[in-house]
Amino acid sequence: MTLKQIRTILEESDRIGTVQEIYFEGGEPFLFYPVMVEGIRLAKNMGFRAGIVSNGYWSTCVEDAKLWLGPLAELGISDLSISDDTLHFGDRNDSPAKCALAAAKALGLPTASISKAKPQVQDGPDIGLGKGTPEISGGIKLRGRAVEKFAEGLPTRKCEELNSCPYEDLVDPKRVHVDSYGTVQICQGISMGNCWETPLSELVRDYDSQKHPICGPLVRGGPIGLVEEYGLTLEDEYVDECHLCYAARLALIDKFPEYLAPRQVYGLE
Ligand code: SF4
Secondary structure, eight states, X not given: OOHHHHHHHHHXXXXXXXXXXXXXXXXXXXXXXXXXXXXXXXXXXXXXXXXXXXXXXXXXXXXXXXXXXXHHHHHTOSEEEEEOSHHHHTTOTTOHHHHHHHHHHHTTOOEEEEOOOOOEEEEEOOOSSSSEEEEEESOOOOOGGGHHHHHTTOOOEEGGGOOSOSSOOSSSOSOOEEOTTOEEEEETTEEEEETTTSOHHHHHHHOOGGGSTTHHHHHHHHHHHHHHHTTXXXXXXXXXXXHHHHHHHHHHTTTOTTTSOOGGGGTOO
């Protein structure tokens, strides 16, 4: 994303009137370090709080990580979230994520570590009748193209039970994600429109979940509502709501390319 595009998004965010915080996420925002730093400077000058989500790949050691983070400490970011888990860097104690978090702490930056793990099946609580229903540990949300990889081998639920969206407020979204293609995403791969074609403030102002061909069915009946409204033939069971939602959207992607974007979220390009 260019500085000009970042300026446009910030101005449009200001116009919306309710946006308080801008996050620079990825992909990986540190790949575009000077543009990211300048974008944060612009956001701060306009009165927004600014946060970053990174996998810390750039942090080769604590001393060097301080060089990367020094300008951000001076700008006063409100959060630096680093992916610190075995999926990114294995079990290393000196992983880039750990070095980045140590450097951030030394500079007084507010930090959070994001930890993902491949979900595991474990016995449910023993209620005196033997082991309970198997539960999934790992706290992972099965959204985006990693769904199929993570879902493999996990217990499933009947589609009829998957009748509401558990994580996003699709009626009155509290956040959106804008990618470099201009796609304004309500949830990964569900688009409100393209902000390089229609100003972001107009997209947000005119958004009506009931008129949206994907969000409407999801609001009315959850993922199974999406399946039923479009008469899709899928499996009888899925791991959770997001797993079924993803499968239904993948089946609809060519019917609604404008609303199911970008295709990269579905591993298609
Ligand atoms: S059910 Fe669908 S829209 Fe809701 S959080 Fe899951 S993937 Fe997103």
